[in-house]
Amino acid sequence: MDDAKPTADLGGKHIVLGVTGSIAAYKAVGVLRALRDHGATVSVIMTRGAAQFMTPLTFEVLSGRRVVTDLFEGHETMPHLTMSEDADAVLVAPATAHFLAKAALGLADDLLSTMLLNVRGPIIVAPAMDGDMWTHPTVAQHVDALRARGVVVMDPEVGPLASGRVAQGRLSSEIKILEAVQVALCPQTDWRGQRVLVSAGPTQEPLDPVRFLSNRSSGKMGYAIAEAVRARGGEVVLVTGPCALAPPSGVTTVQVNTASEMADALSQRFASCTVLIMAAAVADFRPRVTASGKLKKQGKHEIELALEATPDILGMLSARRTSQVVVGFAAETEQVLPHAKEKLRGKGLDLIVANDVTQAGGGFGSDDNAAVILSAAGEQRVFGLMPKRRLADEILNAVRDMCLMAPRGASLVE
Ligand code: C5P
Secondary structure (H helix, E strand, O other): OOOOOOOOOOOOOEEEEEEOOOHHHHHHHHHHHHHHHOOOEEEEEEOOOHHHHOOHHHHHHHHOOOOEOOOOOOOOOOHHHHHHHHOOEEEEEEEOHHHHHHHHHOOOOOHHHHHHOOOOOOEEEEEOOOHHHHOOHHHHHHHHHHHHOOOEEOOOEEEEOOOOOEEEEEOOOHHHHHHHHHHHHOOOOOOOOOEEEEEEOEOOEEEEOOEEEOOOOOOHHHHHHHHHHHHOOOEEEEEEOOOOOOOOOOOEEEEOOOHHHHHHHHHHHHOOOOEEEEOOEOOOEEEOOOOOOOOOOOOOOOOOOOEEEOOOHHHHHHHHOOOOEEEEEEEEOOOHHHHHHHHHHHOOOOEEEEEEOOOOOOOOOOOEEEEEEEEOOOOEEEEEEEEHHHHHHHHHHHHHHHHHOOOOOOOOOO
């Protein structure tokens, strides 16, 4: 079953979408469509800068409403008041450094900045700019000032920017922006009361002080799960191997390197969690000996490495559990379902999330994934390729429905 259809969870909500003059203005089209797909009505305000990148007509057609760009234009006498009063939330995406400065200081020289001073509902801002601009102390100060006032300022993503550089400054993904609006307007609380231990990323098993054995895991799936639990009201401790990802906000993050460090970090916290979700790609083998100095070539043409098995963390914790729900992952390259079923049984899990890491567009490093979720009771849910953040929600739905609501799990209902 692939229930990938969006829900109308924003039905009845009216959102004012402010678009400012960043090259990322074209991405606001996707954001607008995502909001509408989720049932919201949307009015767009463009700044003069935005109108240099996109025509109002594009947003007019897609929103089905007149796009306002100027405080003094049109038929309405006071659009800055009427538009803000009608809005359940205001989303500014993309937001430029100039916009952040105006909003932080309360300057009101166009329709968008003026109406912001009259908004009662949540304000969500998704910045996009070059990396050096985002880290500039003045911009940081304005972001802090806005956050202190309760504005949700999203962290832009790290990636290639219009300048050609790779840095933090890319507009957050459509799904993350959508999620920020959903959380601001209708926070989901079905994981409230759960204390969730999530593992993520690869482990690094040292050969010597400069070399290690590891794998291609990016940590994206585990981080997405941690973020999803947090967004749905649960408490999260994220135990993570080395990843190039920013720790999700509101989540306690514990950094580890090796499988044995990960085992210790999880072991210490296992007794007090209600759910363990083991998304980490833990190394199965490590060098039997870690050299204290850098291994030298010394004219050798080959060397043999003696490897030993690492602790099976999941199996060990599963055997120790009292009432915890235990969820594992099976990253496979062949015979995905038989191998996943074997792991589910062998490790005594409640649920396993199986995926074929060779599938194009999914697996390690990708933003998307496809998966089959299997429960110990024999239930199965199949999900086609979708963003990992969305799959994270589907995994949480499955854990909730198949384990937490079932008699032996902790109850989600307060
Ligand atoms: O046996 P396999 O490594 O394929 O099982 C995968 C599952 O077991 C994942 O959930 C992974 O996090 C976990 N695992 C573990 N300890 C290991 C190896 C894998 O907890 N040493």
